[in-house]
Amino acid sequence: MTFDDGPHPEHTPRLLDLLAERGVRATFFVLGTMARSHPDLVRRLVANGHEIGNHTYTHVSLEKASPQQLRAEVGTTRALLEDLTGSACTLFRPPWGKVSARALAQLWSDEHTVVLWSADPRDYAMKSPEAAVAWGAQYRPRTGDIILLHDTSNVTVALVRELIEHTSRQGIEFSRISQYIA
Numbered sequence: 695m696t697f698d699d700g701p702h703p704e705h706t707p708r709l710l711d712l713l714a715e716r717g718v719r720a721t722f723f724v725l726g727t728m729a730r731s732h733p734d735l736v737r738r739l740v741a742n743g744h745e746i747g748n749h750t751y752t753h754v755s756l757e758k759a760s761p762q763q764l765r766a767e768v769g770t771t772r773a774l775l776e777d778l779t780g781s782a783c784t785l786f787r788p789p790w791g792k793v794s795a796r797a798l799a800q801l802w803s804d805e806h807t808v809v810l811w812s813a814d815p816r817d818y819a820m821k822s823p824e825a826a827v828a829w830g831a832q833y834r835p836r837t838g839d840i841i842l843l844h845d846t847s848n849v850t851v852a853l854v855r856e857l858i859e860h861t862s863r864q865g866i867e868f869s870r871i872s873q874y875i876a
Contacts, residue, residue, distance in 0.1 A: 695720040695868050698749055700845035701728055701735035708851050710742055716858050719743045721871040723787040726751030726771035736778045745870040747785030748772050756793040764797050785809055785871055809871055811842035815853060818844045823852035830856030835866050
């Protein structure tokens, strides 16, 4: 499970409580603006055993960003996250999963691991927790799936609860991206 766009002051703590209760670890791709606004949540993510990735500073389109803007967006966020966590932050997810070849080459040159996803429930567009639960119930997970979620959505906690229940019945466990890569 991966989460984008946070940390959100209301939804992320509820999500962290659920993940801790169920013993699930995940990867959070955070925005620099949100990390700067909520540094204690970034620290809590790491203290709870979750992994932090960079999602740019302002959720800028990397297809259109100049090389200077790319360096500023990614570099500023990386420095902030490393300062807050005390650890290297090399995981990176481009906003909307879109990145130009030039930007991708720059990210690799700067030793970032670019992470996309294989399953997207579009939780940010769901209108109700019931819709989220319905998606989770019909989802057919496979080992190695990377699920894109958002810790900024009010339906995500219900969806995550259903995903944990649904996958545990199938014997599938969740892990952080670094564990998956290893």
